[in-house]
Amino acid sequence: MEPPPPYAPPYGIGTPGAAPAASQARAFLASRGFPPGLADVMIGNARESGARHMLIDNSGSMSAPDGHVLQGAAGRERLVSCSRFAEVEDMVLFHAELAVALGAPATMRFLNQPRSGPQEVVVRTAEDVAALRKSCASGPSGGTPICAHVRQIGQEIARDEAQLRASGKHAVLTIITDGLPTDGDLAEAMRPLSRLPVWVVVRLCTDDGEVVQFWSGLDAVVELEVDVLDDLAGEAAECAACNRWLTYAPELHRLREWGVHLKLLDLLDERRLAPVEARDLCALILGGGPLPHPEADAAGFFAAVAERQRGLRLPYNPVRGRAHPWIDERRLRASVSGRLCTVQ
Template sequence: TVTISNPQGREIGTVIQKLKSAATGLEENGKFVSVVISTQGIPSDTFTESNSAVMEEYIQSLRALSALPVKIVFRLCTDDKKGRNFYKKIDMDIDCDVLGSYWDEALEVYLQNSWLTYGIGFHRVREAGMGSNIMNCLNKRPLSTSELYDWCRSMFVRDNGLVTIRHPAKDWSGFITDLKNCLKEEKSRESTSFNQERHSSHASRHTESDVTHKSTSFHQGVKKQPVLSAELLRRKMPQRPTSFHTSQRYPKLVSPDSSPKPVKKQYSSFRDSLKSSAVIKEELHASLFQLFDETTQE
């Protein structure tokens, strides 16, 4: 993939010279090169001036580039209407794909094909120039029945190839039923994969925690911590301050009553409060490790 920032005609000419030697081999093997052009506006000359001559030279270089086995993608990094209109005209004249922001493209896809959720993954594929012809038409027009069939088949791939789905033109209700079954299978596969990764992650964390905590006081005969519970949290967590006495040098905890009364436990400074919170955090972590140990042993 060749990515060009702030494209000019001479830069595209350099790309053309590099691709000419490989064009024959690419065409014979049915391959192409993605040329992604990131731009903030209309082309300009060396003096940053834009005029009709500069634009025409730029368009001519794009036409020469499109004659090669390439897929041209414009990534518009601007909201300037003049620049967007310029590249929309190029899109009508040259075989290319002009992309705005993710939200702009998602809205355009929704207006043409509201049945599809245009995820960020689709957008990234299009930005890289790897989108299929059907994908590049999603924001331009509603898909035909045959395109809808091909698109849905390409979205569900199994180890043995594409899934079998009934054609919507021949059996619409069967097509919908097959799609629902494919979605259920896909969700089941994702759930299984997620649970396996989570189990593997927990196992590795458990092994690391055993090695790390062998030298701590928690594993050196300290009194066994109770199982973590809501009552333990209420007993150990300090009461949150609801207001402060600004007249004091250090803020004091007060109750939320209309007549402020100091709570039983007060801190002389924020530093003491932070120290206490750190101690409680260590105790809670220890309780969590113990709870995990007991669960795995059972």
């Protein structure tokens, strides 16, 4: 797989101690297809979050050829098959470049020592992204010692606990894996996290039923809220089953992998959104401030949605397999009026 070209940050972004201007961060996000609303969410989250950790599974099983990455020019993208680790590489390099663009340092740690390159990279600059790319190029090998790394990351977050609480911030831990730990009891290793200000995301790279069940049930065992994410196609299919009017695009998935936690996004695969929730999600994605209530001013609501998404780059819709507007206005009309079943 050809890696995406590295992001060349504007002057000031990526230099030690420099905080990028919001306009520069928005330029990066716009170049990656983020609409104004989601760009604002990402920028706001970078200000609200503290330490950010990504634990990257580079075990031997990640060489399995059932991964997928998005390739092609904007508007003509397609999901193509690749190894699981190639999918992970595409993901973590995006988040590394995002960390640089947002001025939000992220610690990227591999489960196993790469054959070349560092095992841990604290990404602040474009040079750090290059170091991470070198580590990724080593490919996958070894076991899945998740427990030891979770304990170490937990200790690092604990050292920052007082500062995090004093500033009203939280840490983020994203675990990217396709399997079960091979080095002990993960519930025991994660239990200390339940007492810390940390949001945990698990990004699965497998459809294996045992693995999915294990991670999905972990929050009940350790009393820790965990956001378990499938791959892009899987999450999009679950969203479409309840809210087909929304394009669950790669940008939404990246936002959740990064550690943005919004209740509206949790609901997408659970039930059809209520009219007011659909309104709020449209405003969240498209930006531009509050929208009219669809039950009080349906004409104003739909006119505003149409106007706000006019001119936006069409995102990739994994369910349709092609570019499609963020909001399918015909399906949205049916959903907010309770007639979704009549729309084919």
